[in-house]
Amino acid sequence: MGTRVAEILRIDNISFRYFGRTNEALKNINLRINENEIVLLAGRSGSGKSSLLRVINGLIPFFYRGDFSGQIFFYDEDITHIPPRERTKKGMATVLQFPEDQILARKVWRAVAFGLANLGFSREEIIKRVKEALKCVDMWSFWDYDTLALSAGQKQKIVLAAALAIQPHLLLLDEPTSQLDPASAQRFLISLKIIREELGMTIIVAEHRFDELSTVADRVILIDDGRIVANGPPRKIFATELPGKLGIGYPKLALLTRFLAPDSNVFLGLEELKNELRRRNCVIQRIDKESKRAHPKGSRHAIVLDDVWFAYDGEWVLKGFSLSIREGSFVALMGPNGAGKTTLLKLIACIHKPVKGQVFLFSKSTNNLRLKDVVGLVGYMPQNPEEIFFNKTVYDEIAFGLRMQGIKENEVRR
Numbered sequence: 001m002g003t004r005v006a007e008i009l010r011i012d013n014i015s016f017r018y019f020g021r022t023n024e025a026l027k028n029i030n031l032r033i034n035e036n037e038i039v040l041l042a043g044r045s046g047s048g049k050s051s052l053l054r055v056i057n058g059l060i061p062f063f064y065r066g067d068f069s070g071q072i073f074f075y076d077e078d079i080t081h082i083p084p085r086e087r088t089k090k091g092m093a094t095v096l097q098f099p100e101d102q103i104l105a106r107k108v109w110r111a112v113a114f115g116l117a118n119l120g121f122s123r124e125e126i127i128k129r130v131k132e133a134l135k136c137v138d139m140w141s142f143w144d145y146d147t148l149a150l151s152a153g154q155k156q157k158i159v160l161a162a163a164l165a166i167q168p169h170l171l172l173l174d175e176p177t178s179q180l181d182p183a184s185a186q187r188f189l190i191s192l193k194i195i196r197e198e199l200g201m202t203i204i205v206a207e208h209r210f211d212e213l214s215t216v217a218d219r220v221i222l223i224d225d226g227r228i229v230a231n232g233p234p235r236k237i238f239a240t241e242l243p244g245k246l247g248i249g250y251p252k253l254a255l256l257t258r259f260l261a262p263d264s265n266v267f268l269g270l271e272e273l274k275n276e277l278r279r280r281n282c283v284i285q286r287i288d289k290e291s292k293r294a295h296p297k298g299s300r301h302a303i304v305l306d307d308v309w310f311a312y313d314g315e316w317v318l319k320g321f322s323l324s325i326r327e328g329s330f331v332a333l334m335g336p337n338g339a340g341k342t343t344l345l346k347l348i349a350c351i352h353k354p355v356k357g358q359v360f361l362f363s364k365s366t367n368n369l370r371l372k373d374v375v376g377l378v379g380y381m382p383q384n385p386e387e388i389f390f391n392k393t394v395y396d397e398i399a400f401g402l403r404m405q406g407i408k409e410n411e412v413r414r
């Protein structure tokens, strides 16, 4: 027998309809959460994420009125009839989506100390915790600021600090990064793991930033129209069609996995994905303006670039670029905007010719080839499809390439 994992939260058959609404916001929710888990609540706007968090902290049904049914347990204690304030004392803290709703003091340090004072902590303890919490969100230097003078993102950090200062067992975060700039949001979400480790918290977070959270969360709960429609580890959930169908999207790495290794039944971390691609004999090469040779193993060379230089209007894009790709390879070109990916493809497709150096297609230098000579050798699909459409109909467009190769009209039609 392994060690028993403590269940921190259990939700049994909870439904809720806001007063005055016809549709239920939550429909028969059943959910169990273990101590120390980080759980991501995902779903489109209006799916019920905030409502579920309100059920947990007691704002539903104590503040939001309506038809409520079901039961909720916190560490095996039935808290269904316990109001939010008492739930806070038992070890829950919430960060609401809109920080203005939660800042109840004029001074930053007071706003953070507010909850602690209510919980009856000593002065020394309050000072220590306020300082720690403000440092945790990079806001210590603002301790004496007027809260009205803060930006929305800074306010959000103050509310986060106030929640962390309580050191709750269960931390509920409702889109906690909605006001933060991308760098702060990323730093905060990644720090959730450290917060969990150091303070031994369980965290439930409603968020749309899946890139960070898919690596931080242990579990994803997908909500749609008030129902839990999927519940499992991020690697599994983001490998399914469901997030796409719901229109909430995927972490970028999951998209890359779906594209490059579509038969994989989980989405892969970057290193795993690289290994998987190598296993499939894909060439992975970093494209820099000055690139080194790739040495793929296997069949004959399909494409060779030898010391290729290329410039647009005097601006060098490729400076002595060399690369060889064997027949049968599947190569992903990756690099930041402006690295030269499209230029490289156009050189291979014979749309551009090198200023210096040579491109070889199946050992033939493209210097002497014309666009029509490469039809049938290279198919090029541009970023913007309009670049290649010059026929009036879809039929003529598709037939064009075939006609260029001298294929007879009845074969073209087929």
Ligand SMILES: Nc1ncnc2c1ncn2[C@@H]1O[C@H](COP(=O)(O)OP(=O)(O)O)[C@@H](O)[C@H]1O
Pocket: 018, 019, 021, 025, 043, 044, 045, 046, 047, 048, 049, 050, 051, 052, 064
């Ligand atoms: N205060 C409220 N009064 C009435 N209806 C509400 C209220 N808050 C949310 N709803 C409704 O409940 C449903 C779920 O909303 P919500 O929980 O806010 O979803 P999410 O947080 O996923 O965007 C929606 O249909 C929404 O319109």
Ligand SMILES: [Mg+2]
Pocket: 049, 050, 051, 097, 174
């Ligand atoms: Mg919400």
